[in-house]
Amino acid sequence: MNRYAKQRLFGAAVRAAALLVVGVMVLVVSVTLVRGGRVLLTDPAIVVTPPGSRYMLEGTGGFLHAVLGSVFVVGPATAISMVFAVSTATYLQSDYSSERFSESVNMFLNVLWGTPPIVYGVFVLTIIIAIGAQTSLFFGVVAIAIFQYPIMTRYTDEALRAAPDGVRESTYGLGATRFESARMTVRAAAPGIIAGLIMGFARGIGDAATVLFTTGRSTRMPGGLFDAATTLPVLIFDQAMSFNPEVRSHAYAASFVLTVVVLGLILVSKLLAGRYARYTPGG
């Protein structure tokens, strides 16, 4: 085979692979949106209606409890995780840390990144049992924060690595302290850090395995920090297993909400990243 034939073959192979991935993604998203959209067009109020007393059996009421459960678990978890992730990544990339220590921590983060989320769930469940507590929003927040931490740290670390060296040199050259210089580097890396933050939120809100053992299940509105709650992914699982077709159809409506939230977040991250990129050297 001559080199131009090889080039054509390679081009066709990569185009086919890209088409396959995009095709599957479009199929999944459109089936969810079409089927979920159909349910929501018929009864849009189910998103903002609390569940009825026999919701899981007869589909009375809506799934506002799960929407709020997800927000109450993932919102605080993302905020907590972001503080730790940005602090860790800044430390690793700053002069506070030695190269060897940074390499070790990065290896550890890679292991955490690759750990299945259910392991975090089981880990937090072990703690719940050990201290004699019950599954609740609080432990869901803890588990999701642990799950998001390596994801957001790696994104932030990559963003800080990609920040121009000139920012660090310039700030030091002006007499900035290590803290002031690190702050400016974080600012220069803002588009990447925001992408990491949104990605962490999106992964957190879509994860069922971590919250399954920690947040518990409930068909009531979230009552307090130490009460059990239901999140959207767990609700979708329960709805999809129902024998009642109406409840099963709500699984698509809930999936629609989850998909739109994730797509919306990605859009917001793009807009925010673009806004900050104007100020970023080379951005």
Add this chain to the structure above:
Amino acid sequence: MNETPLETDTLSVTYTGDREIEAVKGVSIAFPANRLTTIIGPSGCGKSTLLKSLNRLHEIQQHVEIDGDVLLSGDSVYDTDEPAPEIRKQIGYVPQTPTALPLSIYENVAYGLRIHDDYESKADLDEKVETYLRKVNLWEEVHDRMDAPGAELSTGQIQRLCVARSLAVEPEVLLCDEVTSALDPISAESVEETLEALKSEYTIVMVTHSMAQARRLADRVVFLYLGEVVEAGDVRSFFEDPQTERTRQFIGGPTPVDPGSAGDTTEAEDASTAAELAASSPPEES
């Protein structure tokens, strides 16, 4: 006024990473006040290392050791209780790559003033920002878009912004690390014009690869080779009557210095003479 505000005393800089390399070897030079001194030499000869060790900027890297001393107005830069950021405020640094901080044009210049709390009121800050932008001939170009991101300026404008930013904290000495090497000829010319205008007011130490630029701008030239000073002197005598064979080889023989004929020597000529020099005496470090 101190005639030599900055001087080095048998300064040596050693990289102590996987392989130990002495990049600067016992250098003793005095940098005269209100003059522009260029440090020239082939790539890897220790020019930037020497420059960064003058204000302790090398300390942001790991595995670097210093021996000897740097004196700022007679006081040691290393043997002092003063924190390194205070030293760097007094000995400003303009990096090789034009880099706007991720802030507006106004805030880029105000940044140093803000971190050192070097202003009395907003009006004072505004005045200082304008003063230093005027000093680098940038005010007219940007005064109507001070809130625009600094990164949106052209590379030449960004480099002048970097100079303004460094001058705003009122350093005693300004270090410039190949500040025109990343610029196109027109932008480089505007930065050179700025430095030309500033050199009678500030003590400037500039690293450059370009001998044509050294001829055009410098009052004094220091030729560094493999970390050692081969020759240092007034720009005219350096280029017209070099004292060592190595200098003669590097500059391509004695050549007249004529401000009117600026630009006669091209970067390509610089590169070829450096290559000839390297070929005639292979460097000991790779």
